[in-house]
Amino acid sequence: MFDYSTMLRNEKLPHIWCPGCGHGIVMKSLLRAIAKTGWGKDDIVMVSGIGCASRLPGYVDFNTLHTAHGRALSFATGVKLSQPKFHVIVVSGDGDALAIGGNHFIHACRRNIDLTLIVFNNGIYGMTGGQYSPTTPYGDKAATAPHGNLEPDFNVADLAKGAGATFVARGSSYHVPQLDDYIYKALTHKGFSVVDVVEACWTTHGRKQKTKYKNNLDMMKWQRDNAVPLAKAQTMSPEELKGKFVTGILHDVDRPEYVDRYEALIESLKGGDK
């Protein structure tokens, strides 16, 4: 059995998350993946914004930085560029990463700076009580969409890839062994890596979708039944894929990394004016 206690600030537990929340599952997956890298705890900086998922850094025994809503990636960029020796991991909810933090998200992708972003994507603003987010499914009810959400949702992976991220994977809180693998590969990838983790918030989202889910177990079953591995998805038509989500390592390319480029610039300027 994996010993989580060596990586947790045990005295800070229990965590604030609701029973049945996906965040704990993803946190454990993240810790297992980190353990597999063999990185020292002093060499890891974990950064978050604001929201339920963003409380995670308070529970883990690394250098931890709980920033302002949406801004985690900008703080992380400063940490990484200042001290490239750190492994910088950003944890963020969908509202945090993609709405208020959307600008930082696309530019971190474009820069291809060596950070790993885990998006705890439950399609809702949990902490503020269930308002619709950029990944709330069209038509779902939310505290600010009592008549159903009128906005289409982001495809996080397509957005990341389009903006220039060099590693993009999608998993779910149901498919845990796969998630461990995706996160491990994201962590060890050189460049900006994004793992979009489809998970569930029963407390503020599931409960309101009376026709979809009876309980939070139904939300897990939804993940089980609607995840389509990439290889299979490639054989399916867009109609067949409707309402489902594609999982796997969706994008993995090599491109010069930002901090490396900066270090090379410093090196090239040594020895006076050029």
Added chain:
Amino acid sequence: MSEAKYTFVQGNTACAEGALYAGCDFFGGYPITPSTEVAEHMSDMLPRRGGKFIQMEDEIASLGAVIGAALAGSKAMTATSGPGFSLMQELIGYACIAEVPCVIVDVMRGGPSTGLPTSPAQSDLLQAKWGTHGDHPAIALIPNSVEEMFTETVRAFNIAEYFRTPVIILGDEIIGHMREKIRIPAPGELEVINRKLPDGDGVCRLPYRADGKNPACLPNFGKGRFHVTGLNHDGSGFPTMDPSIVQGSNARIIDKVYHQRELIDKVEKIQCDDAEILFLAVGSAARAAEEAVAVLRSQGVRAGLFRPVTLWPFPKKEFRAAAERSKFVVVPEMNLGQLRTVAERMIDESKHPIVPVNLVNGEPLDPEFILDSIKKCCLK
């Protein structure tokens, strides 16, 4: 390299040079007129010295990167102007509560909104103090010459590092773009203060527990795996809602600044001792006021200038003392009365009537305008 040198540069360049002198090794910024030359100079100089420059996607991200870098151990700075300064307000509050040293340069321009991007103004005097939500310490320095853009930037870093708090430099379009000859002191000539690091192994378990009246030391990331948050927190840095702790820590981040003013306070007084007409002015408006004082003195009028170089915290005691003998307190400024509202709270207007002189048309405030404005009311 070890000698002082003279150079002829614009204020924004002097500011960047001051930052480098103070050991700044990280700059995050976003282009905005009239501050951009600070970023341009840093983008050239920092990589030559092994430092880091990054142009972020907006001003919020710029200050975010600066705070992240500061926590990783850098001496970090950003520079902006009016609209960008407005965007930075949220994270200025973050740096205050999380006690992260950093320097924010605001080269003021006309406002509100996009206003007059290329024209001078003193539009952010109050925003520098009250811009971010919540009670917080505010330190703002306001140079009135190119040389002071250099020396005040060094001082801004010293104060930021010592107190673990953001320090704001209020330049303006005139000071930022004007060229003057300045003396760049030899290395070691000006004091450079670095943040207090924990002794020994560099670990500090209570990075938010003050050491007497001094701020606690700030370990660099990598030492002791501490936690930083914008939530109210206890001495260890972890969130708390315990009323007795929150009350104390909210007061402490302000008290640490207001109870230790030696490093912060700085005022220039020109012929204040017997002044019947006392000018209260800052930044480029003070240059014009200084000239107005000279003209008035040549006419036998006892005029003087009280110029806060540190605007926030405001030098209340000294100002009151300087105003004691005055018949009028004239406040020339390139806004509609921001400094005046400060003066109103400090002195008894029935004894020392306050005479506002305000210009917000994008033109520089000049001595003639000041003298014209006060002719009727103050000069018989």
